[in-house]
Amino acid sequence: MIDVLAQVQIRERTGKGCVAENGFCPDWIADNLHKYWSPLLEHVWLTVISVAIGLVIAFVLALICHRQRWLTGVVGGFTGALYTVPSVAAFLLLLPVTGRGNNTAIIALTAYTLQILFVNIMGGLRNVPADAVDAARGMGMTDNQILRRVELPLALPEILAGLRIAFTTTVGLATLAFFAGAGGLGENIYSSAAGTGGRFFKSNVVVAGGLAILLAATFDLIVLTFQRFALPWRRAAAR
Amino acid sequence: MQETTDAQTPGPSARAEAAPLELREVTKVYPGQERPAVDHLSLEVPAGEICVLVGPSGCGKTTAMRMVNRLIEITSGDILIAGKSVNDFKPAELRREIGYAIQQIGLFPHWTIAQNISTVPRLLGWPKERVNERVNELLDLISLPREVAQRYPAQLSGGQRQRVGVARALAADPPLLLMDEPFGAIDPINRERLQNEFLRLQAEIRKTIVFVTHDIDEAIKVGDRIAVLKEGGHLAQYAPPAELLMAPADEFVEQFVGADRALKRLALQRVRDVDLVKVALIRPGEPVAEARAKCDDSDVDLAMLIDDEGRPQGWLSERAFTGERVRKELRSPAEPIIDLDDVLRDALGRLLAAESRYGPVVDARGRMAGVLSMDVISHSLQVPAEETRTGADLVADE
Numbered sequence: 001m002i003d004v005l006a007q008v009q010i011r012e013r014t015g016k017g018c019v020a021e022n023g024f025c026p027d028w029i030a031d032n033l034h035k036y037w038s039p040l041l042e043h044v045w046l047t048v049i050s051v052a053i054g055l056v057i058a059f060v061l062a063l064i065c066h067r068q069r070w071l072t073g074v075v076g077g078f079t080g081a082l083y084t085v086p087s088v089a090a091f092l093l094l095l096p097v098t099g100r101g102n103n104t105a106i107i108a109l110t111a112y113t114l115q116i117l118f119v120n121i122m123g124g125l126r127n128v129p130a131d132a133v134d135a136a137r138g139m140g141m142t143d144n145q146i147l148r149r150v151e152l153p154l155a156l157p158e159i160l161a162g163l164r165i166a167f168t169t170t171v172g173l174a175t176l177a178f179f180a181g182a183g184g185l186g187e188n189i190y191s192s193a194a195g196t197g198g199r200f201f202k203s204n205v206v207v208a209g210g211l212a213i214l215l216a217a218t219f220d221l222i223v224l225t226f227q228r229f230a231l232p233w234r235r236a237a238a239r
Numbered sequence: 240m241q242e243t244t245d246a247q248t249p250g251p252s253a254r255a256e257a258a259p260l261e262l263r264e265v266t267k268v269y270p271g272q273e274r275p276a277v278d279h280l281s282l283e284v285p286a287g288e289i290c291v292l293v294g295p296s297g298c299g300k301t302t303a304m305r306m307v308n309r310l311i312e313i314t315s316g317d318i319l320i321a322g323k324s325v326n327d328f329k330p331a332e333l334r335r336e337i338g339y340a341i342q343q344i345g346l347f348p349h350w351t352i353a354q355n356i357s358t359v360p361r362l363l364g365w366p367k368e369r370v371n372e373r374v375n376e377l378l379d380l381i382s383l384p385r386e387v388a389q390r391y392p393a394q395l396s397g398g399q400r401q402r403v404g405v406a407r408a409l410a411a412d413p414p415l416l417l418m419d420e421p422f423g424a425i426d427p428i429n430r431e432r433l434q435n436e437f438l439r440l441q442a443e444i445r446k447t448i449v450f451v452t453h454d455i456d457e458a459i460k461v462g463d464r465i466a467v468l469k470e471g472g473h474l475a476q477y478a479p480p481a482e483l484l485m486a487p488a489d490e491f492v493e494q495f496v497g498a499d500r501a502l503k504r505l506a507l508q509r510v511r512d513v514d515l516v517k518v519a520l521i522r523p524g525e526p527v528a529e530a531r532a533k534c535d536d537s538d539v540d541l542a543m544l545i546d547d548e549g550r551p552q553g554w555l556s557e558r559a560f561t562g563e564r565v566r567k568e569l570r571s572p573a574e575p576i577i578d579l580d581d582v583l584r585d586a587l588g589r590l591l592a593a594e595s596r597y598g599p600v601v602d603a604r605g606r607m608a609g610v611l612s613m614d615v616i617s618h619s620l621q622v623p624a625e626e627t628r629t630g631a632d633l634v635a636d637e
Contacts, residue, residue, distance in 0.1 A: 135345025138310055138417075139359050139407075140335030153349045233349040237393035 025203045035188070040211055042183040046174045047219070050106050051166050054113030061114075062121035066147075072122060083115035087173055091180045100181030108180065109173055113166040120162025124155025157234060160227045167219035171212055185212050257286040257447045258321035258414035260307070265316035267302050267472070276302045277472035279316065284464065286414075287445040291462035293452055294495070299472030300451045304417050307449060308337045320415055335359050338408035338416035338446070342423040344400050346392040352378075352403055353388035359411040377406040380440065398429045405437065409444065416448045422457070434460055455496055459484070459503055467492050481507055501620050505584035510577055510600055513619045515609025518597075520545050521555060525565045541610070543573065543599060549606035551576065551599040573599050577611050587616050 178186035519533035556570030
């Protein structure tokens with residue numbers, strides 16, 4: 001323990017050596033903190049836009065499948081297939097088609113959210129108690145009224161659970177957006193450009209990785225907070 | 240049914256007229272099946288009466304009920320509500336005019352009790368104040384405190400939820416109510432209570448009700464008329480409960496109502512409806528001569544000692560009549576004491592439990608009204624069906 005502390009002190013004194021030795025360098029981090037700001041914002045943007053588009057597409061697909069049950073297998077197979085494409089490969093495969101930049105990253109990230117969101121929305125709709133739907137129909141609700149007033153609100157807990165997984169997964173995958181030239185925290189980790197400390201520079205990996213985890217936790221907290229206020233009946237049931 | 244809607248407009252308290260219901264040769268054949276689920280079923284339910292559809296599972300009773308509000312479409316035949324075919328309405332609009340309560344209740348867990356109860360009024364676009372007023376009125380009607388309005392279904396007991404289900408079905412004051420085993424998921428004790436509550440409610444609101452159950456006892460208790468269905472959706476018999484028990488149309492009905500159908504009839508008669516045995520009522524200290532005269536005048540050789548209020552104290556023994564004035568020599572206690580409002584089945588149960596042939600019957604104030612004997616009970620079973628009343632009448636009297 002004392003040895004380690006001594007090493008750290010030595011490295012702190014010789015800041016350059018720490019970077020050159022690919023160590024964890026608090027000084028360097030303090031000096032370069034501003035370099036994380038813009039990748040972090042890019043990362044937030046990539047995540048939010050991809051999950052949002054994914055949610056809209058998954059939602060539309062789920063509603064179609066809810067009315068035409070036989071389509072569920074077809075759509076589920078398609079989103080499932082997208083989900084199994086290795087992530088780095090997806091970015092690289094898209095490059096020749098859509099070119100470097102945000103679009104490529106967003107398309108790939110969106111494709112990954114589809115399976116998670118589609119499965120959860122379908123599961124939520126399927127788990128709506130049959131007797132509630134029967135009562136709703138028996139009391140004279142139209143199909144659309146049943147969907148809006150009964151099925152979707154009751155599916156909301158599962159939809160939000162899917163949203164949380166989608167956010168966490170997308171924050172993680174968005175570190176690879178760098179390969180599509182879309183920036184994000186992956187840039188700090190993978191970039192070998194001058195002044196970045198080099199590829200897989202430990203200080204960078206720790207800070208960028210930490211920020212990504214923090215970001216995922218923040219999204220999770222936002223959804224959870226929304227859930228708390230949007231689902232008072234769930235708390236009533238739990239008491 | 241248009242008139243019904245108009246009748247509702249004055250306010251939430253306005254009672255819509257119950258509508259008569261008629262099923263004409265109604266048949267349902269599910270796609271891909273050869274045998275019909277319901278086969279040429281014809282029934283008439285007068286306005287304000289409870290028609291129970293009863294039968295074993297697979298007899299088509301629920302299918303028949305669900306065709307009334309077109310949750311299931313009719314293959315052939317017609318259903319008329321107040322003379323109008325259900326096919327003349329849009330399904331959703333038709334259903335808003337018909338109350339609907341099911342065994343699983345189907346309350347919306349994400350809505351408060353107030354929101355649940357006001358489902359149909361809100362679909363019909365009632366103004367807010369009228370909706371709130373109606374919710375309070377219905378909570379009173381089902382004897383739930385108004386505070387529950389803001390709770391969620393998960394915070395209520397099973398019995399309370401069941402009542403909310405009934406209140407929700409009544410919310411828009413529909414002229415016709417469909418109830419599919421509404422008390423099926425309730426334990427026997429609460430079930431009995433809910434049935435009584437339901438019959439008292441019906442005595443007040445007088446709706447036309449189609450009530451589905453597989454339980455013949457429940458059918459006999461709540462039905463003004465009972466339609467016994469057998470497999471394949473054939474109507475085996477359609478009759479008031481007493482007639483069903485007295486004269487089953489065929490072997491199937493006889494078997495379905497059970498070997499104890501005579502006993503079941505006893506549940507349809509009250510002690511006050513039968514001719515009680517007259518016995519001598521003796522006060523302590525009465526001259527023996529007078530007491531003996533009373534004994535000679537009574538139907539059976541029994542003497543009951545009563546107090547100043549006329550309440551039974553016990554059967555007098557022979558030794559009480561020695562000397563000049565009647566002494567308080569009791570032979571046996573005045574047990575079991577039977578209430579004029581007891582149904583005969585319960586009274587019989589009490590006689591059997593007390594191992595007694597005779598039971599003193601008292602009125603609401605506890606005064607002797609006569610004596611019920613085993614003979615009286617067995618005689619009452621020979622009363623013609625038309626003179627027997629229905630379970631609903633009995634509860635309504637209370």
